[in-house]
Amino acid sequence: MPSVFLLGPGLIGGEVLDNLLQEKTYDVTTLVRRKSAEDAFHQLGVRTVPGTLDDKPIITEQAAASDIIFHTATADHLPSVEAILDGIRERTKRGQETIYIHTSGASLLGDGAQGSYKSDVIFDDDKPSGIDQLPDSAAHREIDLAIVNAQKELSPHAKFAIMIPPVIYGVSTREKRLSIQLPTMVRYSIKHGYAGMIGKGLSVWNQVHVKDLARGYLTLLHWLERTSSSEVVKNPYFFCENGQELSWEECAAEIGRILQQASKVTDPTPKTIPPQNYSDLFGEYSGLVIGSNARNRANLLRKLGWQPREKNTFASLLEDEIPLILQETGEFHGYAAAVASGTFEGQT
Structure with a gap:
């Protein structure tokens, strides 16, 4: 074995x-x-x-x-x-x-888009x-x-x-753990009373459960x-991606919609997060982690027979992640662990 x-x-x-x-x-x-x-x-x-x-x-x-x-x-x-x-x-x-x-x-x-555009790369x-x-x-x-x-x-x-x-989105089976990027945006939005995004939120990433x-x-x-x-x-x-690309603005808008239903924000419309609040996100890497473009295609895994099976990002946020986040107690002060490395000027 x-x-x-x-x-x-x-x-x-x-x-x-x-x-x-x-x-x-x-x-x-x-x-x-x-x-x-x-x-x-x-x-x-x-x-x-x-x-x-x-x-x-x-x-x-x-x-x-x-x-x-x-x-x-x-x-x-x-x-x-x-x-x-x-x-x-x-x-x-x-x-x-x-x-x-x-x-x-x-x-x-x-x-280094900082939410300002959707890349063609x-x-x-x-x-x-x-x-x-x-x-x-x-x-x-x-x-x-x-x-x-x-x-x-x-x-x-x-x-x-x-x-x-x-x-990455979804909740782990045994310990009910959450991912990093979208839950941090949710916690920020609850704390500050609006659905926040970096810049205009136009940049896009792929998704996977x-x-x-x-x-x-x-x-x-x-x-x-x-x-x-x-x-x-x-x-x-x-x-490893499920074929779905979402802009950060789309994610923020959905977070705002769900949080309005939960009476955590009054207006679901996404708003730009001021840089001085990045400490409540990912610090110096906030623009990279939830404001950049990172488009990719999982051609190799698909050729090996892998296919996505799970619910999409927004269904998971509504049904799984946000209900758990709403049960959390204590004040949120941003994501504390390391999320990136490197000093590429265009990324930070």
């Missing part, structure tokens, strides 16, 4: 974990930050390793002992990626093969040259490049893939398992 090491059993990783367990053909271990969470994983039949993303020796040791590695915790933590790669190097020295699937994000593609994952031409300083790119360069070094014993999700995304990871895994490393090394990039 192949051994799997999963970093980040949260929104994405939790759904990937459930899919792995349903197949009953993998021996799964996950990195657990809180000891109180260990029992729940043990009841699922999942082994746990206590530690954080900064515990490089622990991650390296577990990666060296695992046939398959998923990193779904964050797109912006280089030390944990370096630790994984060190573990894979140990496996390579022993002649063992490894599959590594890393999670990046579509902020990688983001421009569309990235296709069956044309990797478009991604390779992005500046090294683009969001997430430093981490992605570490993986791309390591694959050249470690092939043919290692097969690497980088999943690049768009706007977290459960469709998780199935995309399994589709990708099975392709890596049966495909030669000489084929895999040609293109590490995979998008």
